Amino acid sequence: MDFQAKGHGKLIYEGRALQCIQLSVAYQSHRFNMRSFVLPFTSVLILANLSVAFPIAGLHPGSLEGFKDAVLSLSAGGSAICITGTVAVNVSTSTNEKLHFGEPSSQFAVTETFVEFLSVNSSLQTRVYGGDASVSGTFNINAKLCYPVGWSAKKSSKAIQFLIHGIGFDKSYWDFAKQYSYIDAAAAAGYPTFSYDRLGTGASDHPNPIQVVQSSLQVEIAHSLIQSLRAGRFGSQKFDYVVGVGHSFGSIQFIGITATYPKDLDAVILTGFSLNTNGLGLTFADFNLAIASQNQPLRFANLPSGYLVTGSSISNQFAFFRYPQFDPRVFAQDESTKQTVTFGEIFTVTKPIVPAEYFTGPVDVVIGEFDMIFCQANCTEPSDQSVMVQPALYPAASNGSQAYIVPGAGHAINLHLEANKAFAQIQGFVKVNGF
Numbered sequence: 001m002d003f004q005a006k007g008h009g010k011l012i013y014e015g016r017a018l019q020c021i022q023l024s025v026a027y028q029s030h031r032f033n034m035r036s037f038v039l040p041f042t043s044v045l046i047l048a049n050l051s052v053a054f055p056i057a058g059l060h061p062g063s064l065e066g067f068k069d070a071v072l073s074l075s076a077g078g079s080a081i082c083i084t085g086t087v088a089v090n091v092s093t094s095t096n097e098k099l100h101f102g103e104p105s106s107q108f109a110v111t112e113t114f115v116e117f118l119s120v121n122s123s124l125q126t127r128v129y130g131g132d133a134s135v136s137g138t139f140n141i142n143a144k145l146c147y148p149v150g151w152s153a154k155k156s157s158k159a160i161q162f163l164i165h166g167i168g169f170d171k172s173y174w175d176f177a178k179q180y181s182y183i184d185a186a187a188a189a190g191y192p193t194f195s196y197d198r199l200g201t202g203a204s205d206h207p208n209p210i211q212v213v214q215s216s217l218q219v220e221i222a223h224s225l226i227q228s229l230r231a232g233r234f235g236s237q238k239f240d241y242v243v244g245v246g247h248s249f250g251s252i253q254f255i256g257i258t259a260t261y262p263k264d265l266d267a268v269i270l271t272g273f274s275l276n277t278n279g280l281g282l283t284f285a286d287f288n289l290a291i292a293s294q295n296q297p298l299r300f301a302n303l304p305s306g307y308l309v310t311g312s313s314i315s316n317q318f319a320f321f322r323y324p325q326f327d328p329r330v331f332a333q334d335e336s337t338k339q340t341v342t343f344g345e346i347f348t349v350t351k352p353i354v355p356a357e358y359f360t361g362p363v364d365v366v367i368g369e370f371d372m373i374f375c376q377a378n379c380t381e382p383s384d385q386s387v388m389v390q391p392a393l394y395p396a397a398s399n400g401s402q403a404y405i406v407p408g409a410g411h412a413i414n415l416h417l418e419a420n421k422a423f424a425q426i427q428g429f430v431k432v433n434g435f
Helices: 041-048 107-117 124-128 182-187 215-231 250-260 280-287 314-318 328-336 345-348 386-393 419-432
Strands: 002-005 009-014 023-027 028-032 069-075 080-099 129-148 157-165 192-196 241-247 267-271 305-310 363-368 403-406
Touching: 023 386, 041 124, 069 403, 080 215, 080 345, 107 124, 107 280, 124 129, 129 280, 157 182, 157 215, 182 192, 182 419, 192 215, 215 241, 215 250, 241 250, 280 314, 305 314, 305 386, 314 328, 328 419, 363 386, 363 419, 386 403
Parallel strands: 157 192, 157 241, 241 267, 267 363, 363 403
Antiparallel strands: 002 009, 009 023, 023 028, 069 080, 080 129, 129 192
C-alpha cells in the first residue's frame, strides 16, 4: 500500500500481520523509523482496504512537519494517534534569577541545603538570590501531538489542549496507562492534545540545572510552543483555540503565561494547585531529594549534581498519592519512571504566581481531595480550597469558570482510581465554554 504525494515523499505500508503494523516514512529526504503499534482488528481491516494509510488518523504526510525523528504511536487506550519527536525552541528571558549557588559537591551538601532552606528564620534565599539574569538559547524539546482517531481538520474541533506536567514527571503523566490517560479522555471528547517534556526532564535537553532551568525560562518555552501551534508550525495544522491544562508546577507556569501573555490561551485549567502553601515545607522535607545521577545511575548517570529526584518510593507516596485510592502497579511504574527537578526550579518555583489581571477567558481549578502539597492533605479545610484561586489570581475571568475537588485523590490526580472523574469534569468544562 503506497501513498505518493507531490513534494511530500512516500508512505510505505509493510507487512499484513493483523496484530502489528510497521510503518516507515521517507519524508522530505529524511527517514523516520516508526515503532510498531497494535491496532484493533477492525482498524487493521480498514487499513487493508484503504489506498491511503494516514487518513485513518485524520493525518497526512505534512503531519510530521516541525518534528525531528518523528515516531507514530497510539495513545495508551487507543483513542488517539500521536506524533512524538523533537522540536527546536529558540527562546530568551531577562527574568531568570542569578543564583549564588554552585553545583553541590555531595549528597551531604544537597541535604544540608534543604535543612537550611527549611530552618526557622532562614537567610538562605537572601544569600542565594542575586537579581534578574538574562538567558537565551535554542533548546531541543521532546513533544507529542495527538489527534483523535478519525479527526478531521475540516470537520472537527479547532481547539487543542496544551498540557504541561509537574515536578517528578514528564509528558507521560498525561498518557500514563490505559484508563489513566488524559490524552485518551480528551481524544474521546474530540480534542487534539500537545504535551511535552519540560526543559530538564524526559527526552528534552538538560542544560545547566541552576542558572538555566528555572521557572521564567520554562514559561518562555511554553509561550513559544503555544505560538507555534497557533501558527501551524507543527503538523502543518493551525489551531484557532488553545486551552491550557497544567498539573502542579505546570499549573504555576500557566499562571505565569496568562499573566505575561494573556492572549496566549483561550481557557486555562489548573490541576494540582491551590493558594494554600501550608504543605510546601513538609513536602520538600518529605521529598528527601537526592542527586539524580547517584539515586538513579542507570537513567541519569551523565547529569550534573544540580539535577535531583525524590529519594525513595516512600517520598513519592507521601507527596503524590493517597492510599488506598491507587493501583500499586501504577504506583510502581511511577516510581520506576520518576523524573528530575533542578535546584534552579526549586529556588524559583513560585516566581510565576502573580495575578493574571488581563486574562478574560474561563478558568477551571481541579484539585485532589487529599492533596498533600497544596492542601496539607485536606482540601476542604478550613473551606473549599479550589474555589479560592480564580477570584485571587483571575479577577477578569469569564463567568464560565469552575472549580472541582476530585474525591479520594491525592496530588497526582491522573494516577488515582478516580482520575476519570477529573477527566470528565475538565472535558465538560471545555465543552460548555464553547471550544
